[in-house]
Amino acid sequence: MRFLSSRKLSIVLPLLALAFAMGTAILPTVHSQQLYAVNKAEPMYKLSATGQVAMRFTGTLNLFGTSTLHNWTMTAHQLQGTAQFNLTDNGELESVSALTFILPVHNLKGEKDGLNDNAYEALKADKYKDIRFVMTNSKITPSGSGKYVIHANGNLTIAGVTRPIAMDVNAQVQSNGTVTCQGSYALKMSDYNVDRPSFMLGAMKTGDALTLTYSLVFVK
Numbered sequence: 001m002r003f004l005s006s007r008k009l010s011i012v013l014p015l016l017a018l019a020f021a022m023g024t025a026i027l028p029t030v031h032s033q034q035l036y037a038v039n040k041a042e043p044m045y046k047l048s049a050t051g052q053v054a055m056r057f058t059g060t061l062n063l064f065g066t067s068t069l070h071n072w073t074m075t076a077h078q079l080q081g082t083a084q085f086n087l088t089d090n091g092e093l094e095s096v097s098a099l100t101f102i103l104p105v106h107n108l109k110g111e112k113d114g115l116n117d118n119a120y121e122a123l124k125a126d127k128y129k130d131i132r133f134v135m136t137n138s139k140i141t142p143s144g145s146g147k148y149v150i151h152a153n154g155n156l157t158i159a160g161v162t163r164p165i166a167m168d169v170n171a172q173v174q175s176n177g178t179v180t181c182q183g184s185y186a187l188k189m190s191d192y193n194v195d196r197p198s199f200m201l202g203a204m205k206t207g208d209a210l211t212l213t214y215s216l217v218f219v220k
Helices: 006-039 113-122
Strands: 045-046 060-068 074-075 080-087 095-102 130-144 147-158 160-174 179-188 204-219
Touching: 074 113, 080 179, 080 204, 095 147, 095 160, 130 160, 147 179
Parallel strands: none
Antiparallel strands: 045 080, 045 204, 060 074, 060 204, 080 095, 095 130, 130 147, 147 160, 160 179, 179 204
């Protein structure tokens, strides 16, 4: 066995001590970062089921249009969607890291089947089956006890055309952690390359203006 000289030991030992000190300093940092990630994980919420409409207002989305004859409305249930809400220990809404809702176009129903069919054709429902909103970022402003305004930016897709939009969402956090989101957004059909639905062999056409209104209930 060969022994290190005293000179070599004087060099090696401080290096070993330094390496050990650095290792013990790094390990707790990595561990604490992992714990932080786990503690800050935001729960996934889903839209409440359609069967609960009578009991608690599930998701509805109204499609309002204008026409030369009268205004018309189409309403849809059975929305799909998810969101990630981060609540504090006191149940206050701290942040929203994700929010998506999907509306199958054929779920939109009005009072007359003829109007429905023309709207489906205008929205190219056979090819583009969903109207979809995907949030990209948001800011939150408290507006009252358990109430907040989510200033949301995201992408709205209609008839296969996607455009960035900004809209304010009124949110309310219930005592059980359920989050209700309500609001509306006005747009022009021409912005999404949607031809205005026509009726009576083209004698009547809707206006270009369209308003999406929604009331969404997200549950854990």
